[in-house]
Amino acid sequence: MSSTQGGTGQEAAVDPEGQAAFDAIIDADGRIEPRDWMPDAYRRTLVRQISQHAHSEIIGMQPEANWITRAPSLRRKAILMAKVQDEAGHGLYLYSAAQTLGTSRDTMLNQLNTGKARYSSIFNYPTPTWADVGAIGWLVDGAAICNQVPLCRASYGPYARAMIRICKEESFHQRQGFEILLTLARGTGEQRAMAQDAVDRWYWPSLMMFGPPDGDSPNSARSMAWKIKRFSNDDLRARFVGMLVPQAEALGLSLPDPDLRYDDAAGRWITGEIDWTEFQEVLAGRGPMNAERLRRRNEAHDDGAWVREAAAEYARKQAMSDGGPGAGPHGGAPARTDAPATEPRAQRAVVGQEGEAAA
Numbered sequence: 001m002s003s004t005q006g007g008t009g010q011e012a013a014v015d016p017e018g019q020a021a022f023d024a025i026i027d028a029d030g031r032i033e034p035r036d037w038m039p040d041a042y043r044r045t046l047v048r049q050i051s052q053h054a055h056s057e058i059i060g061m062q063p064e065a066n067w068i069t070r071a072p073s074l075r076r077k078a079i080l081m082a083k084v085q086d087e088a089g090h091g092l093y094l095y096s097a098a099q100t101l102g103t104s105r106d107t108m109l110n111q112l113n114t115g116k117a118r119y120s121s122i123f124n125y126p127t128p129t130w131a132d133v134g135a136i137g138w139l140v141d142g143a144a145i146c147n148q149v150p151l152c153r154a155s156y157g158p159y160a161r162a163m164i165r166i167c168k169e170e171s172f173h174q175r176q177g178f179e180i181l182l183t184l185a186r187g188t189g190e191q192r193a194m195a196q197d198a199v200d201r202w203y204w205p206s207l208m209m210f211g212p213p214d215g216d217s218p219n220s221a222r223s224m225a226w227k228i229k230r231f232s233n234d235d236l237r238a239r240f241v242g243m244l245v246p247q248a249e250a251l252g253l254s255l256p257d258p259d260l261r262y263d264d265a266a267g268r269w270i271t272g273e274i275d276w277t278e279f280q281e282v283l284a285g286r287g288p289m290n291a292e293r294l295r296r297r298n299e300a301h302d303d304g305a306w307v308r309e310a311a312a313e314y315a316r317k318q319a320m321s322d323g324g325p326g327a328g329p330h331g332g333a334p335a336r337t338d339a340p341a342t343e344p345r346a347q348r349a350v351v352g353q354e355g356e357a358a359a
């Protein structure tokens with residue numbers, strides 16, 4: 001895709017005073033808010049990062065939703081439905097945060113649906129067994145937590161605040177995935193083999209979720225200077241692996257990484273060689289499930305057309321009944337569909353005023 005995900009319509013001119021105020025907030029570890037002046041590149045970086053993040057949450061619903069109808073028990077089905085709904089909620093918080101930067105929901109969704117926007121490459125892998133739901137929770141949500149906890153302190157206020165709630169929910173996701181794997185690992189030989197197979201398939205793609213090695217991540221330094229990003233890709237990856245090792249032991253499952261070792265001198269875990277060609281291929285749209293994910297996304301978007309139309313019509317009627325633009329010829333409230341037809345117009349107007357005063 002191109003370097004940004006669409007213009008924001010709010011190009012800031014060079015503004016030495018604004019720049020100085022911005023720098024002072026960043027230096028003091030404060031928060032930049034939508035009303036504040038910010039450099040164009042900062043705004044563009046955030047629009048790209050937050051919208052990609054939102055897209056990942058929405059596309060990320062698909063691999064696991066694949067198992068809702070086939071979850072092995074009512075309890076598992078209820079948990080999985082709640083988890084997939086959480087991911088939809090994460091997408092909504094994040095689209096809203098991106099909108100505060102001047103981009104529109106329609107623009108972002110159009111970029112996703114037409115394949116112009118990126119989302120996390122991890123969601124382009126298939127989920128052939130129930131154990132994949134466990135491996136996704138443990139590894140994918142686990143990697144998401146490592147990536148996202150530092151984002152709760154990102155310098156852009158709406159993004160940081162959205163991440164606080166998201167991280168609480170991701171932590172539940174990670175635990176439920178671990179618990180699925182634990183149940184399988186303590187089950188029959190066949191169940192244990194299914195759990196191990198899922199871990200073998202998701203381990204390497206989950207390491208790729210942290211992005212390319214630090215040497216190949218040219219924009220990282222700038223994002224760190226802006227305090228959007230707090231740790232490098234490789235640092236976060238090492239931290240994640242350090243978290244996995246004792247948990248894999250508790251599960252009685254192995255990580256498919258014979259070269260994985262703890263480096264005493266460096267004080268961190270070192271993984272085996274990551275296949276970055278595979279990462280680039282999946283990112284370029286040639287992963288096992290890219291086409292299917294995009295097809296299903298467009299189908300869901302088309303299926304939801306009636307909801308968007310109904311919401312727009314409802315908003316239009318609300319605006320009319322509030323005497324806003326498009327109000328009736330007498331300047332008062334035309335009939336509201338949710339108000340009794342016999343209610344005097346004057347009384348409704350008073351109620352409306354009180355409502356406004358209280359708002």
Ligand SMILES: [Fe+2]
Pocket residue numbers: 057086087090166170
């Ligand atoms: Fe999420």
Ligand SMILES: [Fe+2]
Pocket residue numbers: 087141144169170173
């Ligand atoms: Fe999650």
